[in-house]
Amino acid sequence: MGKLLKKEMKLTASPLSYWFILFSFMTFLPGYPILVGGFFVCLGIFFTYQQAVEYDDITFSALLPIRKKDVVKAKYAFVIIIQMISFVLSALFTVLRMTLLSEAKVYLVNQMMNANLFYLGFLLLVFAVFNTCFMKGFFKTAYRIGKPFIIFCIAGFLLIGVGEMLHHLPGMEALNSTSGTSLIQAFVLLFGIVIYVVQTLISMNSSERNFEKIDL
Template sequence: MKNLLYKELRLVLQPVNIMFLAFSAMLLIPSYPYLIVFFYVCLGIFLMSITARENKDDYYSMMLPIPKRDTVKARFLMVIFLEILQLVIAIPFAVLNHKLFPSGNEAGINANIAFFGFAFIIFGVFNLIFFTMHYKNTSKVGIPFLVACIGVGIVIMAVESASYVFPFFHDYIKTMVPGFLGYQFAILAAGAVLYALLTFVAYKKSATAFERMDF
């Protein structure tokens, strides 16, 4: 597995994937739908998959004396690393956001604790849709990404709209008031669990589909 991860780093990971991590700084933009920040990681994963396809990485991996499932596992570990790293990098920018804009975000949810729970959900939905479609036929990347974008877009619009539509969401989830942290930690925990579940299901389905592929 270590050698497969090294292959992912050298042959699949692109400089743009690292550049998109810096987009966490977009949390310093006033009155902005901040959940869009996490879309760029998804875009980077899409570009990474295109690179793998054009370099015939999957064909090369299938010729190696290793289980096909391990190839999928290495890709998922790389993706999980990028997604978690994006969340970690976003934390200091979220803290600074609170200092710069104490009145909150007029364009949607604030960059608070619940915000990171919704980010987990975005990544989980993307992983489930994109990879389960992509690994049915690794030559197809565009359609799986388009469908995954629709799924991610629905999550983002639902969360951002809830800030205006539902008083409970606005007063307890979006709020920056410390007294309601319990609700926000519940969203964070639920988001993390859902992310783990959706990503695990995505891996299992993707690995099974890839094992059935034959070039």
């Protein structure tokens, strides 16, 4: 599996998948729907799949002396690594916004989502939606990328919309606080972690089964 992961990173990956991690810096943007940064990180991963189809990477991988299901595992490992680097960066920037930059003028009045635990929980949900819609959708055919990506775009932006709307509802203002002591925010983060782990595992298992069945 380690060798296949190296292959993913050195041969299959589009450089854009790495560059688009920098969209995590959107965490710092004031007055902007910062969850869109998570969408762009997923868009970067999508470019790798566009390239993989062009390179006929799946056939090349399936012909290597490996177990076929390890191809799927390595592809998920690559996606998880990109998402986790982005998540850790976003978490660091969130801590900065909640501490050193908490009094910064640009953040004091913000109609949009603040960088806090609620944001991090929703960021994981955006990644979970990508792994469910795009990754699982791709491995149904191992060549079709358009339809699963469009489904992810629709679901992802709906989720971002819900995230941006929630803290405007009466009684839900705490979701946007930057004090760092909100229990409800911690709950959303925990919920995001659980959903990300569970959905990614379900998606990977389903992709392994589908990949064994399809004709290349």
